Amino acid sequence: MLLLLADDAFRDHVAGPGHPEQPARLAAVAEAFARPELDGAVRRLAPRTATDAELERVHHRAMLDRLGALEGRIGRLDADTGVSERSVELARLAAGAGLAATEALAAGDASAAVCAVRPPGHHATPERSMGFCLINNVAVTAAALAEAGERVLVADFDAHHGNGTQDCFVDDDRVLFVSWHQYPLYPGTGHPTERGVGAGEGTSVNVAVPAGATGDLYLESLDGVVGQVIDRFAPTWLLVSAGFDAHERDPLTDLALRSGDFGRIVSVLRSAVPSGRTVVFLEGGYDLDALRDSMAATAAALLGEVVHPEAPTSGGPRGDVLDRLATVHGLR
Secondary structure, X not given: OEEEEOOHHHHHOOOOOOOOOOOHHHHHHHHHHOOHHHOOOEEEEOOOOOOHHHHXXXXXXXXXXXXXXXXXXXXXXXXXXXXXOOHHHHHHHHHHHHHHHHHHHHOOOOOEEEEOOOOOOOOOOOOOOEOOEOOOHHHHHHHHHHHOOXXXXXXXXXXXXXXXXXXXXXXXXXXXXXXXXXXXXXXXOOOOOOOOOHHHOOOEEEEEEOOOOOHHHHHHHHXXXXXXXXXHHOOOEEEEEEOOOOEOOOOOOOOOEOHHHHHHHHHHHHOXXXXXOXXXXXXXXXXXXXXXXXXXXXXXXXXXXXXXXXXXXXOOOOOOHXXXXXXXXXXX
16 A cells, blocks of 8 residues: 555645746645556545644754744745745645655555655755755654664655755764765756765765666666665665656656656665665656656556556666776775
């Protein structure tokens, strides 16, 4: 059984006219879960609102106060990040979805969960909202699990580097952050030499892939250097920042994955932790058909099934990405 944490209210977040992070994205996700292959295997669970104490594990009080000042208003946090009247309320609900998911999974209610939430979160740093993101949803859940004594793997395959998540745990040895992202690209972070500091040294792993990269490079990294780092860390929970903007049709990026690639990547990742310990969070993905098909492939993979609306890809540029990463992490 797969839990789906969703709420129609998330469609009330409007980042601005013509903004790519649009309410229609949730309709595309709903279409993915309506596929006959998933019939009878998905149960909806209502998200809950995160408390101030839960948010303050990763975000500074001053940042949350700035957000609170925009509650019930239309405004902007930066050039890319807008809010409408319910956005701040819904950001807190999105941040609580992962907490509700882990509570249900810990009780044995399902084998995995998907949080189909808006606004997304992985660019939100401890100090600021940015890049379409208000509150860092995956970081809020990771911090709660770490505080409970778990070892948390956050795997982020959004085409944009999850700078906010990295910043939240850069010096924390309880959370392993692995990001596959196009480099260079917004927000300009995620160089392979960014590997954590202090107690967290070695727990930030940045797979900076070139434009045009295909899914085989991601899988090779999991079979090699990234897989070795994950095995060494020995996670007890997996949280996935599932941004599907690495798809070849996405209008904001230049990667060349297809929906079948995401299914294969998630199939490998889920094997890193026991059943019932995986939560997927919706991040980017701005071509609606690609988002629908990629989420369908991901959901099926979480159930141990194969649904590939498009075949996986191979043969794209690779450069010396994996060799450099192995050197940086002392695996040569």
